[in-house]
Amino acid sequence: MTDSDITGEKPQIPERILVAAARVMEREGFANASLRQIAEEAGMTKAGLYYHVASKETLLYALHERFAIKLRDSAQRISESDAAPTDKLRALIVETVQTAGVYQSEGTVFLREYAHLTGEMAVTVGKGRDQFRTDFETVIKEGMDSGEFRSGDAHLDALAILGACNFTAFWFDPEGAMKIEQIADAFADRLLYGMRTPGNDKGEKA
Structure with a gap:
């Protein structure tokens, strides 16, 4: 099933429309966002916008897929x-942290507004999010079984780690002192420190 099967739209929504939608919804x-505002932000007419998308919900779904496809494949x-x-x-x-920084507006909008998705779009996004979390759980369980990670609840650990990583989209400052790559490394160091069994220094950076 493709995005166009779910949304009823053409497969590709132009970049400027997605950028404009993210800005306006954020x-x-x-x-409160309107298609008229999004069209104006994109520098086009409302009729021109309707050629590519039929609803705000379609745009919200597309904003999610803009970063989620990359994350799912990588995970x-x-x-x-x-x-x-x-x-x-x-x-x-x-x-996950680097993606939250690169797609900051899209991530912020989706995490704040995803409850507005309905029907097949909501189902598809839900399945994708479940699979992404399961990938984390699988790795954590492997670490517990091998003795690299402390024993515990892999599901709970995955939720805690994902919550910390995803929330980066809300507070990351691109003009701040730390680049997103530095923040991602720092998160990995801190979160892995809490996961590792005592005396296990695997994953420590030189």
């Missing part, structure tokens, strides 16, 4: 690799 909120590749669990979890954390 500023106004989903409920699956990492979780299925032959690397050690500690290395896998570090890679998952770094990828």
Whole structure:
């Protein structure tokens, strides 16, 4: 099933429309944002916008897919690799935090407004989010089984780590003292420190 099967739209929504939608929804909120405002932000007519999208909900879904496809593919590749669990979890954390920084507006809008999705779009997004969390859980469980990570509830650990990583979108300052890559490394160091069994220094950076 493709995005166009779900949304009823053409497969590709122009970049300027997605950027404009993210800006307007971040500023106004989903409920208050209008297609007219988004069209004006994109420098086009409302009729021109309707050629590409039929609703705000379609745009909200597209904003999610803009970063989620990349994350899902990376998470699956990492979780299925032959690397050690500690290395896998570090890679998952770094990828998630960096994506939250690169797609900051899209992430902020989606995390704040995803409840507005309905029907097949809501179902598809929900399944994707469940699979992404499961990839984290799988890696954490592997680490527990191998003795690299403390024993515990892999589901709860995955939720805690994902909450910390995803929330980066809300507070990251692109003009701040730390680049998103530095923040991602710092998160990985701190979160892995809490996961590792005592005396286990795997995943420590030189």
